[in-house]
Amino acid sequence: MRTVIALALFVGAVALVPAFALAGSDSRSVEQFAVEKAETPEEHADLERHYRSLAEEARGHVRHHEKMGSSYRIGKLHNRQRMERHCKKIAESYASTAKEYEALADLHKDEARQSE
Numbered sequence: 001m002r003t004v005i006a007l008a009l010f011v012g013a014v015a016l017v018p019a020f021a022l023a024g025s026d027s028r029s030v031e032q033f034a035v036e037k038a039e040t041p042e043e044h045a046d047l048e049r050h051y052r053s054l055a056e057e058a059r060g061h062v063r064h065h066e067k068m069g070s071s072y073r074i075g076k077l078h079n080r081q082r083m084e085r086h087c088k089k090i091a092e093s094y095a096s097t098a099k100e101y102e103a104l105a106d107l108h109k110d111e112a113r114q115s116e
Contacts, residue, residue: 031050034046034047034050035047038108038111039115040115041112041113041115041116042112044108044109044111044112044115045108045109045112047105047108048105048106048108048109048112049105050105051101051102051104051105051108052101052102052105054101055097055098055099055101055102055105056098058094058095058097058098058101059094059095059098061090061091061094062091062094062095062098065087065088065090065091065094066087066088066091068087069083069084069087069088069091072084072087
């Protein structure tokens, strides 16, 4: 029961942050607030899911730019090779970002275990 109440309070606090974030340019983001306040296993598990979601979103960008790169292989564009390299670099960047988000998710998974 305590866990449910704590989680409800945490979610409620996070829900209020956007209003405060609009108050000034130096305000913290909701994500930053959640990271700073995370103490319970449930809060760290929520952050783990959040970062896994961001990793999946980054992998979606990888797939998109790989397809774009493939599209440039066809046709008579003068800058085709440069366009392909451009897409490849962007895809590699997103792949690296996805890897880092997965690593961050793993750290929060470990925090959740240690907080039990």
